[in-house]
Amino acid sequence: MKNIKKWVLAISIVVVLNLFFNYGIYTFYKNPKFENFCKPELNSNFYTTRQACEAVGGLWNENFPKAVPMPAAPAENVRTGNIQTGYCDVYHTCQKDFNKTEAIYNRNVFIILVPLGLISLVVGLLMGISGAVSTGLSFGGILSMIIGSIRYWSDMNDYLRFGLLGVALIILIWLGIRKFKD
Numbered sequence: 001m002k003n004i005k006k007w008v009l010a011i012s013i014v015v016v017l018n019l020f021f022n023y024g025i026y027t028f029y030k031n032p033k034f035e036n037f038c039k040p041e042l043n044s045n046f047y048t049t050r051q052a053c054e055a056v057g058g059l060w061n062e063n064f065p066k067a068v069p070m071p072a073a074p075a076e077n078v079r080t081g082n083i084q085t086g087y088c089d090v091y092h093t094c095q096k097d098f099n100k101t102e103a104i105y106n107r108n109v110f111i112i113l114v115p116l117g118l119i120s121l122v123v124g125l126l127m128g129i130s131g132a133v134s135t136g137l138s139f140g141g142i143l144s145m146i147i148g149s150i151r152y153w154s155d156m157n158d159y160l161r162f163g164l165l166g167v168a169l170i171i172l173i174w175l176g177i178r179k180f181k182d
Helices: 002-028 040-044 050-055 074-080 092-126 131-153 158-179
Strands: 059-061 087-089
Touching: 002 092, 002 131, 050 059, 050 087, 092 131, 092 158, 131 158
Parallel strands: none
Antiparallel strands: 059 087
């Protein structure tokens, strides 16, 4: 029963530690909101021409599966040749701006979470503290580093990925040798 209580404590530390780190980031460093870049009213209009589409930062796409009548009376459109032959991606420009800002935000969260995770891992492995607390801090630190890396991984440069994995491997081997000497 004592072992089960230790594991419950360790898992609780893992969860609460990561909630603490991530909620701290959320509290003091707000993430970008899509609505601040792409206003909802963009999608409320119907853009039937390249000019109207590009005027709002959209991208006109000629590859439309079939010509369709524009929103006015369909019979009138067919008679006058007023047919829509493309469609507008109204979020084209604002989505790019949002993605750039979000990538920077995720990089900064990565820069915060990985060192916090590393500190937790080192404290958990090297400090002379209770087994459950040590285990919780160690696994919590590992989880924090994983969360930070996943958030930024798709935007990370290949060399940075390789370097990060190499540094992590070296630190883990060093900690393993230091902590578990025979």
